[in-house]
């Protein structure tokens with residue numbers, strides 16, 4: 001047997017202004033309640049993988065929301081609103097561009113990890129075990145940090161607050177190190 005390998009390209013979705021203003025209000029209300037040191041977990045607890053030197057790929061806090069809400073998704077505005085990813089019309093548009101997005105339409109399982117970044121935090125290059133990853137970035141305006149760029153295989157799609165990025169989980173991606181402004185307010 002002779003095996004030939006051919007590289008073809010993947011499609012990345014960047015859906016700008018993903019949530020409406022009223023949806024964002026609900027999300028910020030929930031984030032204000034749960035982005036606290038006694039709720040957020042460290043890299044080890046959120047199963048971050050390790051690099052060759054033994055350090056964690058992620059430097060930051062996070063929590064799996066189904067774990068926090070004990071699988072009661074009705075208790076979380078974020079988890080309820082996440083269903084937008086499975087919106088038929090949205091996915092049909094995506095499938096017209098790339099049929100691989102049928103995997104999202106056929107998905108019967110999803111998991112939401114909330115990551116919270118502060119000064120010096122980052123998420124080094126990694127890939128996910130998911131078939132697809134949907135990643136929403138949020139920060140409060142005016143922006144009080146530099147860095148924190150979301151890159152996919154070195155590509156910078158100018159991801160801004162409230163942009164949703166959807167891509168095959170096996171593609172390498174990262175969040176560059178965040179540097180908070182000297183006079184930032186928490």
Ligand SMILES: [Fe+2]
Nearest residue numbers: 127128133173
């Ligand atoms: Fe990831």
